[in-house]
Amino acid sequence: MYERILTDFDIRTIMDSGQVFRIRPLPLESAPISCAETGGSPPSTAETFLAAAGKHAVLIRQKPESEDRMRVSFSCTKEEFSNFWNSYFDLDRDYEAIRRSVDPEDAFLTSAIRCGRGIRILRQDLWETIISFLVSQNNNITRIRRSLEALCERYGEKISVNAFPDSPATSLTYESVHAFPSPESILEGGPGGLDGLGLGYRDKYIFRMAQRCAGQEGQEWLDLLLKSSYEDALALLLKEYGIGKKVADCICLFALHHVDAFPIDTHMKQILNAFYPEGFPFSRYEGYAGILQQYMFYYKLTQRRTS
DNA sequence: GGTCAGGTCCTAT
């Protein structure tokens, strides 16, 4: 177990921000959503979550320490934390500085960053992110989660998760935690091996992408993407069957960490039309508009939920 | 029970 006091970190907000689909609250310790804008205050009791990422998984327990500080425990060693989770959660970036840079006269963005404080743009596994956002197209977040979880249960290897010694979660066993499946394991299931996962017509995109990413050649393609600039990565991704501009931008932002990528989906279209009829001020936020996109997207979701 | 989901592909102009 490894503990940190963190600012601009709220695992629940990250979980609900729509960039990641394999973080979930532990059943025994769930709590309502928190959003300053909707009158809710962060729960003062500890909440615990299970975060699965690629072949890694960890329990995360958080409790507010003060107004803007969170006490966060990770059920892993300090080494595992510094080798993987620190980077995964983008903990070396100063999100407070990003929030401070927002134009105070921009009422919508100001509300969005207040509501979404605690968001971070994760550095997710590339292959997992490609599949996740192929699934996401013309789909809803609940079903995306269900489909991906079912995919992991069918093809992902079981992985172990350390429990907190003093947690109610100790009584649970995490045999149900699966790694994200490899391209090869999906190929072994054959073309019909994706039936029954609720993927709909997206199954063919996923199977083809598994063919694309399998083997040494596939790995080399993924490595090339990892080394590419935003512009080059975008062009490479757009060649692939089932990947359009929006999904490509999500992959660039959430896996390749090109934080200037600015995915525009139905929600963002509505926001841009309603609040930025003259255009979003990209030049003011050059190089990191994608991070602000995430605050706006999350804010929009919380508004929809309560209206 | 219709509408809507973090869109993309395909076809017809």
Next chain:
DNA sequence: ATAGGACCTGAC
């Protein structure tokens, strides 16, 4: 090049 329709399915 650009517009319009089809598309799996289940959550709400």
